[in-house]
Amino acid sequence: MIRAGILFSTLSIFPAIFGWYQVWLGLTPAQEINLAIALVVSFLWITELFPLxxxxxxxxxLELIWLIPSWGPGAPKTITFLSCYFSETILLFLGGFVISSAISFYGLDATIASFVIKKTKGSAFLxxxxxGFATAFLSCFMNNTATAAMMLGLVSSMMKSLEETSPLRKSILFMVPFSANLGGIGTPxxxxxxxxxxxxxxEKGFHIGFLDWMVFAFPVFLLSVLALSGILYIVYLKKEKENSSLHLIGIQEETFxxxxxxxxxxxxxxxxxxxGWVSSDWHGISNGTIALFPVIVFFGFSLLDLQEFKKLSWDVLILMGGGIALGKAFEETGLAKHFVSIFLLGESGQLGLFLFFSLLSLFLSCFLSNTSVANLILPITMGLPGELILPAAIGATIGASLAMPLPVSTPPNALAFSYGGIRSLEMVKIGGSISIVAWILFTVVGGFLLHQMQIVDFSQF
Structure with missing residues (x-):
């Protein structure tokens, strides 16, 4: 794999050194280098040859030692790319990480989940x-993989009493990872x-508030989880005799x-x-600034200690910074607009691009990580004409989180698959079905709400 990585990187960079991309694709020198960098890092993100x-x-x-020095007149300052690693968006996600850490540290996740599950009164379907709803709700604010791991751990003692072929056990192993994936779209x-x-x-001057995002995304994930429950009932749970092998006293709880x-x-x-996030449009304080509040309070007043600070996912923030910096290069060099003109994407309407990019993201995310797909596709959407950027970007963003047919599609899928008792073909059947249903709900319900909120205009295809 290392040899393949070196070979691919060499083949990507070699044409840029001799100006061949300029001849083949009609690029400027800066665009040519930008393309070479994009090819190399995309390959590394997809293969995970290096840590992400x-x-x-x-x-x-590469942007600092190759792109900027070779740019010539009009080259951006280094701060243009450096600022991507500690931007307003990075602060927002840092605040989300701290909240997630606090929820886990104080056992609030297990408390919420246990309370919800115990209200099912012995019904397998309930x-x-x-x-599903508890997992999806927690996933709105917690890492999807951590949420899935916690929920599976919560019911692990109960699953041990079930045979591997038990319809209830299979339903749990599908519900937890899929609802964790679906819940992730609920909040920014x-x-x-x-x-x-x-x-x-x-970066392009478009602002979608925290509440605005939830208005169109929350109904989508709620309906998707409900649809997933229906699919699991039809395929598995209607075969399960009521109350047979369901003993809620087997739910594993932690004491804090x-x-x-x-x-x-x-x-x-x-x-x-x-x-504060939900009401940001009213009080005018940015979401990134609000995200500093939990960081300061939790660590400033010793509600969380230094060890928890060290355990925050700093690696993910660096990964995000890299993706944002790559997209910034696409914008600054004009490479995104060049690709848009090549594929004639600018001639489509808002609805057409919304559907196209959501489907493209969904398809690619079946085989690649949703983060890699977002980093690959979103820079291209930024090259569209102004009125087309928003629907295309939203479609690409949400579509990347709706793919879940394979064990490798998402980390929660792989985690559930590792418990045993479910086959790849079963995951393809259930995961593929909910991926299609969730995409339909997103494009119909989410698209309708986005249109009604006047965020997009789908009056023309």
Whole structure:
């Protein structure tokens, strides 16, 4: 794999050194170097030959030592790319990480999940449904993989009492990862593609508020989880005799020794932060600035300690910075607009591009990480004419999170698959079905809400 990586990188950079991309594709020198960098880092992101955050640093390194020095007159300053690694969007996601850490540290996730699951009163279908909604809700603010791991751990003792062929066990192993994926689209901080998409849009002067995002995304993921429950009932749960092998006393709970006072303060801080994000359009304070509030309070007042600070996903923030910096290069060099003109994408309407880019993202995310897909496709959408950028970018952003047919499609899928008892073909059947249904719900319900909110205009195809 290392040899393949070296060979591909060499083949990507070699034509740029001799100006062949300029001849083949009609690029400027800066665009040619930008393309070579994009090819190299895209290959590394897809293959994960290097850790993803290292590739994030590589983007900046190549831009500073190769792209800018070779640019000539009108070259951007280094701060143009450096600022991508600590931008408003990075602050927003940092605040989300801190909230996620606090939820896990004080056991708020397990408390919420246990409460919801225990209200199912012995019904297998209600258990799966409530498990899905609890997982999706937590995934709106927590890392999808961490949420799936926590929820599976919560019901692991119960699953041990079920045979591997049990319809209930299969339903749980499908519901948890899929609802974790779906819940990620619910808020701007729910999953990486959301934040990356918002970063690109903000660079172009488009602003979608926290509440505006939730207005169109929340109904989509709620209906998708409900649809997933229906699919699982039809395929598995209607075969399960009511109350057979369902003993809620088997749900595994954790006990936390943290003072009740600190837990309550943590809840208040989280709620105030979320309220601040939701009402940002009213008070005018940016979401990134609001995200500093939980960071300062949790660590400043020792609600979280230095060890929790060190455990924050700094590698993910560097990865995001690399993706944003690559997109910034696409914008500055004009490479995105060049690709748009080549493929005649600028001649389509808002609805057509919304459907096209959402489908393209969904298809690619079946085989690649949704973060890689967002980093690959979103820069291209930024080259579209102004009125077409928003629908194309939203479609690409959400579409990247809707693909879940394979064990390798998302980390939560792989985690659930590792428990055993489900076959790849079964995951393709259930995951493929909900991917299609979720895409339809997104394009119909989400598209309708976006149009009604006048964020996009779908009056013409």
């Amino acid at each position: 955050y290292v590739t994030g640093f590589l983007v900046l390194f 258990l799966v449904l409530s498990l 901080v729910g999953t990486l593609p959301n934040v990356i998409g918002l970063a690109y849009l903000q 020794a943290h003072p009740q006072k600190k837990r309550m303060i943590s809840v208040v801080v989280i709620l105030v932060t979320i309220l």
